[in-house]
Amino acid sequence: MLGYRLTSRTTKLVWASPRWLVPSLQQGEHCRPLSGCYSRKAQASNKHYRWMVSGLNTRLLSLSGSKLLDQDVCGSWKPKTFSSHHCAFSIRSNPKDAESDGKSLSLRLGERHVQVPLLWLRDHCRCQSCYNSSTFQKNVDTYSLDNLALLETNVEGDALSIKWQDGHITDYSLQWLDQNFYSPGAQVERFLWDGPRMNEKPVPSTAYEHHVNSDDGLKSTLKNILEYGFCVVEGAPATEEGTLSVTDRISFPLETVYGRSSVMVSGEMEHSDTAYTSMPLGPHIDTTYCTLPAGIQVFHCFSHNGQGGETLLVDGFKAAEKLRRLHLSHFNTLVNTTIPHEYIEGSHYHLYSLGTVLSTDLMTGALTQIRFNPYDRAPLRTVPPQDIPHFYDSYAALTNIIRSKDSAFWIKLNPGMVLLVDNWRVMHGRSSFTGRRVLNGLYLPRDDWMSRARAMGLV
Numbered sequence: 001m002l003g004y005r006l007t008s009r010t011t012k013l014v015w016a017s018p019r020w021l022v023p024s025l026q027q028g029e030h031c032r033p034l035s036g037c038y039s040r041k042a043q044a045s046n047k048h049y050r051w052m053v054s055g056l057n058t059r060l061l062s063l064s065g066s067k068l069l070d071q072d073v074c075g076s077w078k079p080k081t082f083s084s085h086h087c088a089f090s091i092r093s094n095p096k097d098a099e100s101d102g103k104s105l106s107l108r109l110g111e112r113h114v115q116v117p118l119l120w121l122r123d124h125c126r127c128q129s130c131y132n133s134s135t136f137q138k139n140v141d142t143y144s145l146d147n148l149a150l151l152e153t154n155v156e157g158d159a160l161s162i163k164w165q166d167g168h169i170t171d172y173s174l175q176w177l178d179q180n181f182y183s184p185g186a187q188v189e190r191f192l193w194d195g196p197r198m199n200e201k202p203v204p205s206t207a208y209e210h211h212v213n214s215d216d217g218l219k220s221t222l223k224n225i226l227e228y229g230f231c232v233v234e235g236a237p238a239t240e241e242g243t244l245s246v247t248d249r250i251s252f253p254l255e256t257v258y259g260r261s262s263v264m265v266s267g268e269m270e271h272s273d274t275a276y277t278s279m280p281l282g283p284h285i286d287t288t289y290c291t292l293p294a295g296i297q298v299f300h301c302f303s304h305n306g307q308g309g310e311t312l313l314v315d316g317f318k319a320a321e322k323l324r325r326l327h328l329s330h331f332n333t334l335v336n337t338t339i340p341h342e343y344i345e346g347s348h349y350h351l352y353s354l355g356t357v358l359s360t361d362l363m364t365g366a367l368t369q370i371r372f373n374p375y376d377r378a379p380l381r382t383v384p385p386q387d388i389p390h391f392y393d394s395y396a397a398l399t400n401i402i403r404s405k406d407s408a409f410w411i412k413l414n415p416g417m418v419l420l421v422d423n424w425r426v427m428h429g430r431s432s433f434t435g436r437r438v439l440n441g442l443y444l445p446r447d448d449w450m451s452r453a454r455a456m457g458l459v
């Protein structure tokens, strides 16, 4: 096997390909000693371990002997924050606080031991001349930095001080380095759900007064969206102003061909989309035909004097993780194939955009976006003929999971309930209905709602 041998003082432990090893070694942030779960799995498969790492490929590791609990190697298993197949190992040795080989500085950051290139360190100097802390912008001229050499390094508690050969002095906090050097950053742990799992829990929600009047309230709304992919703000005035008083706390609305905020009265075909009828709608993501699909989909039903019209929600990341587990090749096809979506209205509009059905983070392999809308798929001109059957099989496999009864969570929206859905993760749909139904809908831009969440320290 192509491999890189990780050796410890006592035992040969793990084989891994260099491509796997290098990023993984630097991800020991969450590492803890190997635990029972590894041993059990190792016994089950005897010698070989198969992991999906960073969404790139399947890597094979062999564990030699039964000495899994070697002191020098620790691993982390983060089934929730990252993908359920994500795993990272790091070497735990006893390095000096800071040691340099002339090109990089080896540092102990939290639980991990990393080699930080000197160029990276100098590029991240936050002294007054290199960084403008009132505009939060870099001044350092990175490309003029060459022949970097260290004169002195000193670690004291959380502080690392470097004296460079050209006389420059940089002070870092080790915690800051740990957060910013090869790290995916803080994340709210996602709760992936299907219908039965969500039905066991109270609906993620925030009281209107709390959401509107306190930062804690707003924070809990955003945290629900990050964790579950949706949140209901309960008790809003059942008017468009009521909806906007909820969304304005988060960001301005995204102006689209449907306007800034639209009030759909069933049967009135204000735009050429099935949403304006009373027909059923299967789970889908909106605005897949835009380069950057809307970030949050907002629904607020002002009135309905008939039957049906229930809202359907499906967790796209749960569905995609299931596909990854059951049919890795289908999952990879949907991550690697761009397909077009479009919206055509009269002779005024023809929106068109290419994107992959699934997107993952290159560093962690975690899902970042699902772009699933079977209604708005444009002619499939992007897939080479020989790959077409496999693409359809993969799309069908995902569709089956998404449409399975168990994936569905149903909720009836009543006046005053403002539903906020992460349109990059959770699909929505509805059952058909009778009577007159008035539904206010609008979108919030992805970057701006995430900006609010980040500014509140949530991500």
Ligand SMILES: C[N+](C)(C)CCCC[C@H](N)C(=O)O
Residues within 6 Å of the ligand: 258, 262, 264, 273, 274, 275, 284, 285, 286, 287, 288, 373, 376, 440, 441, 442
């Ligand atoms: C804007 N508002 C929510 C009222 C309706 C939009 C319809 C959107 C369309 N079905 C799509 O999938 O993009």
Ligand SMILES: O=C(O)CCC(=O)C(=O)O
Residues within 6 Å of the ligand: 275, 281, 286, 299, 309, 310, 311, 428, 429, 430, 439, 441
């Ligand atoms: O009518 C509904 O509840 C949902 C409509 C919809 O799916 C949409 O506007 O995209």
